[in-house]
Amino acid sequence: MKIDARILIVEPDKAGLKNLKRAMEKKQGYRVTAVPAAARALKLIEEQEFDVVVTRLRMEKVDGARLLEKSRQLHPDTEVIVITAYPSIPSAVDMVKKGAFDFIAQPFQPEDITKTVAAALEKVMSRRESAQLTYQVERFEGKVRIMTRDSVVQGLLETARQIAPTDCNVLITGESGTGKELFARYIHYVSHRAEGPFLDINCSAFTEELLSDELFGHEQGAYAGAASIKKGLIEAASGGTLYLDEITEMPSALQVRLLRVIQEKELLRLGGTSPVDVDVRIIAATNRDIHKAAREKRFRDDLYYRLNVVSLHIPPLSERREDIPLLSQYFLKKYSSSMNKDVGEVSPAVLGLLMNYDFPGNVRELENIIERGVALAGGRAIELVHLPQDFRELNIRTFRRKEGRLPSLEEQEVSYIQWVLKEAGGNKTAAARTLGIDRVSLWRKIKKYGIEAD
Ligand SMILES: Nc1ncnc2c1ncn2[C@@H]1O[C@H](COP(=O)(O)OP(=O)(O)OP(=O)(O)O)[C@@H](O)[C@H]1O
Numbered sequence: 001m002k003i004d005a006r007i008l009i010v011e012p013d014k015a016g017l018k019n020l021k022r023a024m025e026k027k028q029g030y031r032v033t034a035v036p037a038a039a040r041a042l043k044l045i046e047e048q049e050f051d052v053v054v055t056r057l058r059m060e061k062v063d064g065a066r067l068l069e070k071s072r073q074l075h076p077d078t079e080v081i082v083i084t085a086y087p088s089i090p091s092a093v094d095m096v097k098k099g100a101f102d103f104i105a106q107p108f109q110p111e112d113i114t115k116t117v118a119a120a121l122e123k124v125m126s127r128r129e130s131a132q133l134t135y136q137v138e139r140f141e142g143k144v145r146i147m148t149r150d151s152v153v154q155g156l157l158e159t160a161r162q163i164a165p166t167d168c169n170v171l172i173t174g175e176s177g178t179g180k181e182l183f184a185r186y187i188h189y190v191s192h193r194a195e196g197p198f199l200d201i202n203c204s205a206f207t208e209e210l211l212s213d214e215l216f217g218h219e220q221g222a223y224a225g226a227a228s229i230k231k232g233l234i235e236a237a238s239g240g241t242l243y244l245d246e247i248t249e250m251p252s253a254l255q256v257r258l259l260r261v262i263q264e265k266e267l268l269r270l271g272g273t274s275p276v277d278v279d280v281r282i283i284a285a286t287n288r289d290i291h292k293a294a295r296e297k298r299f300r301d302d303l304y305y306r307l308n309v310v311s312l313h314i315p316p317l318s319e320r321r322e323d324i325p326l327l328s329q330y331f332l333k334k335y336s337s338s339m340n341k342d343v344g345e346v347s348p349a350v351l352g353l354l355m356n357y358d359f360p361g362n363v364r365e366l367e368n369i370i371e372r373g374v375a376l377a378g379g380r381a382i383e384l385v386h387l388p389q390d391f392r393e394l395n396i397r398t399f400r401r402k403e404g405r406l407p408s409l410e411e412q413e414v415s416y417i418q419w420v421l422k423e424a425g426g427n428k429t430a431a432a433r434t435l436g437i438d439r440v441s442l443w444r445k446i447k448k449y450g451i452e453a454d
């Protein structure tokens with residue numbers, strides 16, 4: 001592979017200079033500027049940036065050390081390689097300490113130089129790439145923020161960041177509302193496709209015919225009523241990312257056509273005869289067990305393998321409870337600012353409820369609860385009364401799994417008594433009435449379980 005690299009060579013020996021220049025231009029295809037004196041080189045680096053500078057150390061008037069110093073100062077990303085004759089190896093080592101990439105001692109073969117230059121270039125390029133990535137992450141972070149304290153989700157983020165710059169397809173699985181689409185957008189915005197479109201479609205929301213039309217489009221006159229050409233979403237997403245939600249619901253005939261798009265990078269619109277080129281990254285998502293569906297032949301396994309190049313499984317919110325306070329805080333800020341209110345917290349009772357709830361609707365459900373709470377809250381905090389009634393009731397009936405097992409009757413009884421006592425503001429008579437037992441029985445249970453009741 002030819003790299004478009006700019007190299008500056010500084011070498012007083014005319015023949016040596018010519019040889020070096022030729023080796024790098026002809027064999028490597030670099031763009032080479034060759035000068036016989038460091039004074040000229042100094043002028044050049046003031047005007048332009050090179051990727052790599054190769055310079056002799058000992059030279060008359062201005063020497064290589066001065067050039068190195070100036071280059072590090074003007075262009076910290078440029079790598080400098082020093083050539084030196086045997087007696088001055090210690091000073092060459094000194095140059096490396098001062099920031100030179102490496103030194104080459106005479107006598108050397110042209111390959112010694114080209115190898116070192118290639119290594120220096122690799123360093124320059126990879127630094128540039130990661131700088132660009134960091135820049136992209138910063139740029140999109142305003143659009144897509146994935147908040148988490150959970151180490152599993154953090155690992156997923158890391159994977160997403162790593163695979164984003166490649167073009168590989170991604171399969172995202174996870175329950176409804178866990179953030180599948182958010183992850184898809186994240187990948188899109190960190191990728192080199194960020195400037196291209198991000199389009200999404202829910203495969204379960206259409207009949208087969210309509211889904212086909214949405215995805216693949218049609219030619220003029222393809223069927224009665226097809227008055228003009230329609231580009232499908234796959235074509236429209238070219239240069240960008242297409243997010244296919246609920247992929248398991250895609251009818252099998254369309255699965256075949258999608259597979260073809262992935263393999264051939266082209267498609268036929270309905271009624272079309274000549275294929276259209278498409279360049280699209282596909283991110284598919286499902287809350288079903290697609291692996292099982294593929295095994296049972298309800299989903300084409302060849303397509304499954306094509307989509308599943310990278311897979312991300314997002315755990316449900318109930319398996320990462322430390323994210324509940326973090327996300328609550330995040331949504332509080334988000335909705336407080338969009339509603340122009342000053343609701344900065346959830347009351348301890350509300351947080352207690354949230355921490356105990358199972359969230360079948362995952363992050364989306366938490367977001368809705370906080371949004372509603374912010375809308376209703378009069379003061380600084382979301383209180384119990386600002387929660388949906390059915391949520392409060394539902395919670396009582398929700399059995400929280402602990403380390404994967406359901407609670408015992410006793411554990412459930414303890415937390416229910418605590419809950420009712422809290423609701424009753426610590427009033428035991430009222431709590432006993434709600435519980436349908438007399439005060440003495442309640443008192444006994446409080447003692448037996450060591451419940452804090454005041
Ligand atoms: N870690 C997170 N940080 C911030 N917001 C999140 C996070 N996870 C999810 N959300 C928010 O929760 C809502 C639901 O997320 P998203 O739409 O991505 O879920 P989904 O998995 O695609 O759901 P469905 O399967 O129902 O389509 C969105 O508003 C999203 O921005």
Ligand SMILES: [Mg+2]
Nearest residue numbers: 177180181245
């Ligand atoms: Mg979704």
